[in-house]
Amino acid sequence: EKGAKTYxxxxxxxxxxxxxxxxxxxxxxxxxxxxxxxxxxxxxIPYPMNSKxxxxxxxxxxxxxxxxxxxxxxxxxxxxxxxxxAGIYKQKLGDAAIVEFLEGGYLKEKKPxxxxxxxxxxxxxxxxxxxxxxxxxxxxxxxxxxxxxIYDAYTAAGMIEDTLFIVTSDHGGxxxxxxxxxxxxxxxxxxxxxxxxxxxxxxxxxxxxxxLDMNIRDTAAVVLHALGVKQPETYxxxxxxxxxxxxxxxxxFEYHDIDLPRYNIPMPKP
Numbered sequence: 001e002k003g004a005k006t007y008x009x010x011x012x013x014x015x016x017x018x019x020x021x022x023x024x025x026x027x028x029x030x031x032x033x034x035x036x037x038x039x040x041x042x043x044x045i046p047y048p049m050n051s052k053x054x055x056x057x058x059x060x061x062x063x064x065x066x067x068x069x070x071x072x073x074x075x076x077x078x079x080x081x082x083x084x085x086a087g088i089y090k091q092k093l094g095d096a097a098i099v100e101f102l103e104g105g106y107l108k109e110k111k112p113x114x115x116x117x118x119x120x121x122x123x124x125x126x127x128x129x130x131x132x133x134x135x136x137x138x139x140x141x142x143x144x145x146x147x148x149x150i151y152d153a154y155t156a157a158g159m160i161e162d163t164l165f166i167v168t169s170d171h172g173g174x175x176x177x178x179x180x181x182x183x184x185x186x187x188x189x190x191x192x193x194x195x196x197x198x199x200x201x202x203x204x205x206x207x208x209x210x211x212l213d214m215n216i217r218d219t220a221a222v223v224l225h226a227l228g229v230k231q232p233e234t235y236x237x238x239x240x241x242x243x244x245x246x247x248x249x250x251x252x253f254e255y256h257d258i259d260l261p262r263y264n265i266p267m268p269k270p
Contacts (some may be wrong), residue, residue: 003165003202004243006211011171015187015194017123018077020170020216022047025055025081025116027220027235035081046084052234056220058086060114063229068110072098073118082116095119099146099153107157114223117150119143122169126185131173131193133183164203164226168219172197207245214240 011020012030022035033053047055054062061069070089071082082088089112093101098117106112121139129135147167154160172194173187187194199214201222221237224230225247231237241249 002208003200003206004209004211005200006214007198008196009199009214009216011195011197011216015171017170018081022081023217024219026053027217027237028053029217045080047081049083049085055082056223057088057114057116058083059232060227060229061087064113067113070112070115074120075118078118095121099149102150102153107153107159119146126173130175130183130185164201166201168199169197201243205244207242209242211240211242
C-alpha cells in the first residue's frame, strides 16, 4: 500500500534458485557470476573471495566494517552464494526459526545494517504440490504471516523508520501432472509464470508506484543506493526509475562474450 512494486521483475535464465539469487545478491547476470545451475552451491562450494563480483552483503560489510551484516537462510544453497570470510554473520535456520531468531533479541542487540532472509516454504510446496494450487496459496499465506512478524520485530527494535523493507523471489513456477495423476511443480524454463516474479519495497523516500522495468540483479543496486554505498564498477545492476523520486534509471552496461567457468572470471570491460 505504501511502497513501490512490480509483478514483472525479470529473473535469470535458467530460472533456477542459485542462479537467480546469485544475480540478485551479486548485481550481475549468470554470464558474469559464473553460476549456471544449482549443483555448485548445493555441493557446498563457497563463492570465491577473489571474485570481481562481490555480494551486496560483502560490499556493505567492507564499506562499514564495524556494522553488522547478516544472512539467515533456510536453503543450504544460499551458503554458497554469500562469501565466507567476509565478516558476514551467516546461519542456516528453518523458516519459522528465522522469524523466532529475529524476534528473540538479535535485532535489538546487533542492529544489523543489512539483513538477507531466505524463506524456503513456497518453493518447497511449489515442487511437491504444484504452483497456483490450494496448498501453494496456503504456503504464501503462512509466509505472509512470517513477514508480518518480521516487520513487527523491526518495529519493536526501533528500526523500522530507517529500514528499507524488500520482499522478492528468485523465480516463479508452473505445474505438471505425473503419470499417476499427481500434480507437481517445476521451474527452470522460460514460461512467463517462471521468469517474472514479485519485487516490492517500502521505506523512507520510497514512492508509491508501479515499477515498469526491473531485472532481479537491480535488487543489489537498490540496496546500495539506499545505504549510500558505492556500487562496484563490475556490477551491471541499476536503480530502476520510480522507486525513489530523485532517481531515473541510467543506461545499463552489458558485458559481452563472457561465458567462463566459475572461479576463472577476469575483470570484464563494458
